[in-house]
Structures are given as structure tokens and as C-alpha cells.
Amino acid sequence: MKLFTVGPVDMYEETLAIGGEPIPYFRTSEFSEVMLKIEKDFLKLLYAGEGSRLITFTASGTAAMESVFLNVIDRKDKLLIVNGGSFGHRFCMLADLYKVPYDSIDLEYGDVLTEEHLYKYDGKGYTALLVNIHETSIGQLYDYKMLGDFCKKNNMYYIVDAISSFLADELRMDEGGIDIVITSSQKAMSLPPGLSFVALSKRILEERVQSSGVRSMYFDYKDYLLNMERGQTPFTPAVGIILQLAQRMDTLAKAGVEAEITKHRELAEQFRAMCKDAGIPVPTFPKSNALTTIEFPDGNALDVFAKLKDEYGLMLTPSGGDIGKRVLRVGHLGVRCIEDYVEVIDRIKEVR
Numbered sequence: 001m002k003l004f005t006v007g008p009v010d011m012y013e014e015t016l017a018i019g020g021e022p023i024p025y026f027r028t029s030e031f032s033e034v035m036l037k038i039e040k041d042f043l044k045l046l047y048a049g050e051g052s053r054l055i056t057f058t059a060s061g062t063a064a065m066e067s068v069f070l071n072v073i074d075r076k077d078k079l080l081i082v083n084g085g086s087f088g089h090r091f092c093m094l095a096d097l098y099k100v101p102y103d104s105i106d107l108e109y110g111d112v113l114t115e116e117h118l119y120k121y122d123g124k125g126y127t128a129l130l131v132n133i134h135e136t137s138i139g140q141l142y143d144y145k146m147l148g149d150f151c152k153k154n155n156m157y158y159i160v161d162a163i164s165s166f167l168a169d170e171l172r173m174d175e176g177g178i179d180i181v182i183t184s185s186q187k188a189m190s191l192p193p194g195l196s197f198v199a200l201s202k203r204i205l206e207e208r209v210q211s212s213g214v215r216s217m218y219f220d221y222k223d224y225l226l227n228m229e230r231g232q233t234p235f236t237p238a239v240g241i242i243l244q245l246a247q248r249m250d251t252l253a254k255a256g257v258e259a260e261i262t263k264h265r266e267l268a269e270q271f272r273a274m275c276k277d278a279g280i281p282v283p284t285f286p287k288s289n290a291l292t293t294i295e296f297p298d299g300n301a302l303d304v305f306a307k308l309k310d311e312y313g314l315m316l317t318p319s320g321g322d323i324g325k326r327v328l329r330v331g332h333l334g335v336r337c338i339e340d341y342v343e344v345i346d347r348i349k350e351v352r
């Protein structure tokens with residue numbers, strides 16, 4: 001089975017090989033070294049800047065999203081949330097759950113987020129913006145610099161869920177003025193699910209994290225930061241995935257984040273050109289390099305999905321909700337190469 005999903009994705013040989021090895025004990029100086037190097041490489045790939053720190057949770061990405069509400073945001077805040085699909089909706093659900101006042105910029109499938117959407121929220125006392133910079137459920141990539149400018153102008157914290165965008169699209173914390181980036185292991189990092197990460201800017205550390213009155217044992221940033229001073233986590237981490245991560249980070253840090261982004265961009269662009277030739281509609285909104293949404297105006301998307309999966313071993317990504325019958329998503333993450341996309345196009349032409 002070939003995965004054209006956004007996570008988990010097909011992993012590299014080196015990653016799989018490490019997954020077959022015994023798990024070492026981790027309260028050692030050797031493991032601490034591994035953790036410290038990961039933090040350094042990770043923050044560099046994000047251009048997180050001087051004084052930034054990384055928190056590593058053994059938990060899925062949603063836990064890292066929720067941790068922001070436990071450690072950084074409180075009921076005195078007034079949030080602005082970009083709600084352009086199911087992941088934007090998840091931030092709204094968290095704000096509801098933690099009773100934090102918010103307004104959401106609600107986008108329908110096909111709406112492009114522009115500066116005009118932001119005007120009416122200017123100067124209204126919002127304290128933080130939350131956005132899934134690539135709304136994975138739709139495939140739209142928002143302009144992180146445009147949103148960063150808005151936050152700067154309004155003196156807001158800028159909190160970015162980049163779980164499906166990190167390593168696929170450009171995202172620089174320094175240039176965007178981003179305070180928090182959330183990501184996780186199973187998307188473009190091409191690792192097993194199980195780890196999620198919170199990168200914190202110097203500003204948010206000083207202004208919010210250090211003085212937070214967090215009521216959570218497992219998700220207390222301060223505890224993680226203190227432990228990471230010696231390269232450790234407060235609780236047992238997913239040691240095996242961390243060793244796989246160390247190998248990936250090392251490769252990525254050597255090659256540079258731009259090379260990784262370029263690889264994804266080229267696959268995405270070539271696939272989109274093939275779609276055009278094959279008469280498969282692709283939405284016009286700005287797209288992440290992580291995936292391409294393809295449209296089935298006849299409403300047979302789920303049929304195509306099932307046939308490709310069951311008859312040809314090609315696992316595309318179906319969508320939930322109202323658009324489920326009309327779109328499929330084709331991921332460009334993991335070990336995929338251009339020949340894989342030729343195959344997908346041929347099979348779609350056959351079964352559609």
C-alpha cells in the first residue's frame with residue numbers, strides 16, 4: 001500500500017530500521033545529548049531565534065494544541081481564531097472548553113483568507129491569534145507573513161499550528177513574528193505518530209510561560225523546560241520515536257530546511273500540472289505543498305477513493321463532512337516520488 005495521506009505517511013528506510021532496534025534506557029547522559037541536539041536542530045529549522053525553546057510531548061498534535069490553553073492563554077484573553085476547516089474548528093472547541101472569549105473568522109471551502117477579512121478585527125483588543133497555517137482538511141495555506149503583520153500591528157501573540165506545514169512550506173518564526181509553533185511527528189517529519197512539539201519564542205517565554213499558573217501535571221511547560229536544561233523530559237518519552245527523530249533532524253539540519261521544502265514543492269507542482277492535463281479540477285486558493293485537494297464535480301470521490309485503495313493499493317485521503325463526496329486529498333509527504341503520482345493520475349483516469 002502506498003500512502004498519499006498527510007499522516008502517518010510512508011517513512012524512510014533509515015527511520016524504519018531504527019524502529020526495529022531495542023529501546024535503550026533514557027535517564028543517561030547519552031540520551032540527554034540526543035535530546036539537546038534535537039532541540040537545537042529543531043529551533044534552527046524553524047528560525048526560532050535567540051532564547052527560544054522547544055517542548056517535546058509524547059502525545060498527538062491535538063495535545064500540543066491544548067497545551068497552549070493550559071500554559072499560555074487564560075480567560076482574560078480575547079482570541080481571534082481562523083476557522084477555515086476542521087482543524088480551525090478544533091481551536092474554537094478548545095476556546096469553548098476553556099471558556100476563553102474569542103471570535104472566529106469563518107471560511108467556507110474555496111474562500112481565500114485575505115487582508116480584507118482582517119480589517120474589521122483591527123484595534124479591537126484581541127490578545128492572540130490562533131491559526132492552522134495549513135488548514136489540512138481543505139488544503140489551503142494561509143499567508144503567515146500577512147497574519148504576522150496583523151499581529152504585530154495589534155500587539156497580539158501569534159500562535160501557529162504548523163503540524164501539516166512544517167518542512168513542506170516556508171515558515172520562519174523570526175520573519176513572521178511568531179510566538180508559538182506547534183507541530184507533530186507523523187506529518188512532513190515522516191515519523192510514527194506519538195510526538196508533538198511546541199516551539200516557544202523568547203517573548204512568550206518571558207511574558208507568559210514563566211508566570212503561568214498552569215493546572216496540569218503532564219502538560220506543564222515549566223516542568224519540561226526545567227528538565228530540558230539537562231536534556232530530559234519529566235516523564236518517559238516515546239524513546240524509540242525520539243531516536244528516529246534524532247536521525248531525521250540530523251539529516252534535515254545538514255541539508256537545510258529549504259531543500260526539504262523544495263522537494264515537497266516540486267512534487268506538488270508536478271502533480272498539479274498532471275491534474276490539469278488530465279482534466280482533474282484543483283481548487284484555486286493558495287495551497288500547501290503538503291497536499292493537493294482534487295475535485296470530483298460528479299460527487300463520486302468516495303467511490304474513487306475505495307477503488308484506488310482496494311484495487312490498486314493507493315491510499316488517498318478522503319474528507320469528512322459536506323465536501324466528502326466532492327473532494328479527495330493527495331498527500332506529497334514521506335518517501336513519495338514523481339512516478340507515484342503518474343500512477344495515481346492513470347488510475348483516477350481509469351476509474352472516475
Ligand SMILES: *Cc1c(COP(=O)(O)O)cnc(C)c1O
Nearest residue numbers: 060061062087132136161163164
Ligand atoms: C494532523 C493535524 C493535527 C493533529 O492531529 P492529531 O491527530 O492530534 O495528531 C492538528 N492540526 C493540524 C493542522 C493537523 O494537520
